[in-house]
Amino acid sequence: MKILVTVAEVAEVEDDFEVDGLAVDDRYLTYDLNEWDDYAVEAAVQIQEAGEDVEVVSVTVGPERADETIRMALAKGVDRAIRVWDDDLAGTEYLDSATKAEILAAVAEEEDPDLVLTGVQSGDSAFGATGVSLAERIGFEWAAVVNDLDYAAGDDEASVRRELEGGVEELTDVETPAVLTIQTGINDPRYASLRGIRQAQSKEIAPKKLADLGLDADVTEGAVSLTELYEPETVSDATVYEGSPEETAGQLADLLRDKGVVEG
Amino acid sequence: MTVLGIAEHRRGDLRDVSFELASVGRELADATDSELHLAVIGGEVEAFADDLDREGVDVIHTIDEGEEFNHDIYVQAVEALHDDLSPDVLLMPHSVNGLDYAPAVASRLSLPLVTDAIGVERDDGLAVTREMYGSKVETVVDVDADRVALTVRPGEWPPVEGTGDADVSAFAVDIDESQVRSTVTGFEEVGGGDVDITDADVLVSVGRGIEEEENLALVEALADTLGATLSSSRPIVDNGWLPKNRQVGQSGKVVTPDVYIAIGISGAVQHVAGMKGAETIVAINDDPSAPIYDLADYGIVDDLFDVVPALIEEFGGEPPEI
Numbered sequence: 124m125k126i127l128v129t130v131a132e133v134a135e136v137e138d139d140f141e142v143d144g145l146a147v148d149d150r151y152l153t154y155d156l157n158e159w160d161d162y163a164v165e166a167a168v169q170i171q172e173a174g175e176d177v178e179v180v181s182v183t184v185g186p187e188r189a190d191e192t193i194r195m196a197l198a199k200g201v202d203r204a205i206r207v208w209d210d211d212l213a214g215t216e217y218l219d220s221a222t223k224a225e226i227l228a229a230v231a232e233e234e235d236p237d238l239v240l241t242g243v244q245s246g247d248s249a250f251g252a253t254g255v256s257l258a259e260r261i262g263f264e265w266a267a268v269v270n271d272l273d274y275a276a277g278d279d280e281a282s283v284r285r286e287l288e289g290g291v292e293e294l295t296d297v298e299t300p301a302v303l304t305i306q307t308g309i310n311d312p313r314y315a316s317l318r319g320i321r322q323a324q325s326k327e328i329a330p331k332k333l334a335d336l337g338l339d340a341d342v343t344e345g346a347v348s349l350t351e352l353y354e355p356e357t358v359s360d361a362t363v364y365e366g367s368p369e370e371t372a373g374q375l376a377d378l379l380r381d382k383g384v385v386e387g
Numbered sequence: 388m389t390v391l392g393i394a395e396h397r398r399g400d401l402r403d404v405s406f407e408l409a410s411v412g413r414e415l416a417d418a419t420d421s422e423l424h425l426a427v428i429g430g431e432v433e434a435f436a437d438d439l440d441r442e443g444v445d446v447i448h449t450i451d452e453g454e455e456f457n458h459d460i461y462v463q464a465v466e467a468l469h470d471d472l473s474p475d476v477l478l479m480p481h482s483v484n485g486l487d488y489a490p491a492v493a494s495r496l497s498l499p500l501v502t503d504a505i506g507v508e509r510d511d512g513l514a515v516t517r518e519m520y521g522s523k524v525e526t527v528v529d530v531d532a533d534r535v536a537l538t539v540r541p542g543e544w545p546p547v548e549g550t551g552d553a554d555v556s557a558f559a560v561d562i563d564e565s566q567v568r569s570t571v572t573g574f575e576e577v578g579g580g581d582v583d584i585t586d587a588d589v590l591v592s593v594g595r596g597i598e599e600e601e602n603l604a605l606v607e608a609l610a611d612t613l614g615a616t617l618s619s620s621r622p623i624v625d626n627g628w629l630p631k632n633r634q635v636g637q638s639g640k641v642v643t644p645d646v647y648i649a650i651g652i653s654g655a656v657q658h659v660a661g662m663k664g665a666e667t668i669v670a671i672n673d674d675p676s677a678p679i680y681d682l683a684d685y686g687i688v689d690d691l692f693d694v695v696p697a698l699i700e701e702f703g704g705e706p707p708e709i
Contacts, residue, residue: 355518
């Protein structure tokens, strides 16, 4: 069987940064594997390790720079990877979840997986919509925000827990093939071993263009466009204690005494 | 024109976001002199309709299918109602269940989807404010389409109140059972255990800034010194450093202590949802622009590894070696 894992390289913004037009200036960005996808990769690799003859394939939509991130997934046990990018995608100002889902759907049609795992959301744009959009497009069943998964290779059903708000979990059985969007905390993602990192160097990252997937540039033309990006105004009216750690700790201690948290 | 909002309920109760969504809906409807319709799917739909009948709601559609949320039924029901009403804006909650059906609905209806809206402005078109990079920036996205689907962040709009005189109408949907491919088998409360952080008067809460599991000893020592209860934000629980019953936030516990001391917690929206009701909030974080300061009453912008030991010593305790 085959598991397709969607992975994204996401940007993290430093504490101090500047905005340049409709983006954060690149000097203040660092790139990494999306946190949620790290858990999805681990979930896929665990199913692979528990069963026989399971291939794990990762797919990402991103520029060549993302190869570094993809290598991390390969080092953790993904067998091979696909990276979709071309000039049309590079020239797109705002890749919304519908566009990503459309591209991933084309990859899924080619790969014909039995299970698709995605992170719940990406740490940068946080749309949280790609996995379920993908499922609907390829006719798979799905479950969103999965924080526990009981599934063995070849099963025709996955039992999942969905993490609802307020400390409540929903227990759901989902027919496969399915797309599951994976929540952080579902497992303990492994570190890439040195051996894994060495092996990853020889694994395939297949570059694909939209045309290779039977798509044309129209797929990037959505109705949603980014028109503003700015640092939100701070609305803090907190009393901030000033001074050395001993001085500020002293002021906070006074407050806690005043509040009756601690006597004396 | 019509704005349609889909209410959310769980285990017999409408969730607050249903009334907040009605508030956004009214705002959008007023901008174009439209009607605000709400729909409620499954469960005690008549009783839910009574509760949803608040000021500014024009029509409530009841769809009596299923007891609890099932996304396969929701997708079919919303699709059918959307086909019938042709609303120009479809509003759904940006909740866990919203995430489980809204993208599928938008995809099926070929609607542009903008998620996690924290602001909306409607003039010629629709401009939606949302956040990126963990709340460090805000963005505005314009939607150039006659029809759109939006998910709305819980807690951003006041709930609609007052009593309304909405028309309540039952809407029948012919559910295709072959397309119901998931079954909810139950619910479980998680995070029981020996400590109930919702009972605590004083919480010392620790977040990602603590860096390593062994460093937790520092905040544990502070909690001991203050006679406080230890809680945490999500990453600490995800890492397995503290059990789930200690997690404060949207998916953890909602707490309302007298004093909440947030240590190394940035203040992501999911965390804030669980602790904003604290009477006094103190933040210790070395990033002055961390969102936690938007909420804090008192703050120390400094390295927690310097401040917390000093605070323990202030009360005669001895900070652990870390």
